[in-house]
Amino acid sequence: METTTQAPVSMPRIGDKAPAFKAKTTQGDMDFPKQYEGQWVILFSHPADFTPVCTSEFLTFAVLEQQFAEANCKLVGLSIDGLYSHIAWLRTIQEKISYKGHKNVEVKFPLIDDISMNVAKLYGMIHPGEAATQAVRAVFFIDPKGIIRAIIYYPQSLGRNFDELYRALIAMQTADEFGIATPADWRPGDDVIVSPAASCSSAKNRMDGKEDMVCQDWFFCQRKLDKEKVLKAVLKK
Numbered sequence: 001m002e003t004t005t006q007a008p009v010s011m012p013r014i015g016d017k018a019p020a021f022k023a024k025t026t027q028g029d030m031d032f033p034k035q036y037e038g039q040w041v042i043l044f045s046h047p048a049d050f051t052p053v054c055t056s057e058f059l060t061f062a063v064l065e066q067q068f069a070e071a072n073c074k075l076v077g078l079s080i081d082g083l084y085s086h087i088a089w090l091r092t093i094q095e096k097i098s099y100k101g102h103k104n105v106e107v108k109f110p111l112i113d114d115i116s117m118n119v120a121k122l123y124g125m126i127h128p129g130e131a132a133t134q135a136v137r138a139v140f141f142i143d144p145k146g147i148i149r150a151i152i153y154y155p156q157s158l159g160r161n162f163d164e165l166y167r168a169l170i171a172m173q174t175a176d177e178f179g180i181a182t183p184a185d186w187r188p189g190d191d192v193i194v195s196p197a198a199s200c201s202s203a204k205n206r207m208d209g210k211e212d213m214v215c216q217d218w219f220f221c222q223r224k225l226d227k228e229k230v231l232k233a234v235l236k237k
């Protein structure tokens with residue numbers, strides 16, 4: 001973050017505007033979230049370069065970068081390390097590390113230099129009970145309007161589940177596109193949740209099958225949503 005003053009510690013929440021910052025990254029200067037307007041972005045932190053769990057995560061994110069891009073989502077990494085460390089680490093990953101059958105993987109998405117800890121503080125990525133000078137594994141999902149839509153934190157010892165990150169992204173995009181919610185463990189093709197009925201009569205209509213939904217009670221209505229429709233809608237952009 002290009003400031004001389006220290007950023008105050010803040011804890012952005014779901015529904016907040018993503019805090020703005022300017023930073024240097026492995027892919028050049030960044031103006032966040034402005035330069036991602038119109039796209040989803042996953043801003044994620046890791047504790048440190050040259051650490052094993054983080055290495056497995058970066059390699060996995062790099063392998064999946066294209067899949068996220070096809071869902072209109074860019075990736076941005078961050079740790080409390082400088083640019084030269086980032087560059088050396090990413091080069092080492094590409095030259096020497098293989099994980100789950102993937103090797104010679106180039107990390108093409110930006111990794112923020114946050115040696116000042118300013119961005120980590122701005123995004124509440126430092127949890128002192130876990131570590132005072134390293135970020136936890138935070139994941140911020142930011143929508144095309146720059147609004148924080150989901151936040152997930154993992155401790156240092158726990159590598160993220162990338163199926164879940166992708167599932168969450170697609171589920172939120174589906175909710176936006178179709179005005180529905182997604183139930184536990186939802187995946188494209190599964191039934192979706194229709195908001196609780198605004199009134200008993202509309203619930204009755206629904207239960208009578210006048211709309212394309214099935215209600216087990218007034219508060220639990222579901223409808224079908226074809227996998228093809230979902231994928232067409234969310235992968236179109």
Ligand code: BEZ
Pocket residue numbers: 047048051052053054055156157
């Ligand atoms: C790791 O990425 O392996 C790691 C980083 C910080 C603390 C513990 C593990």
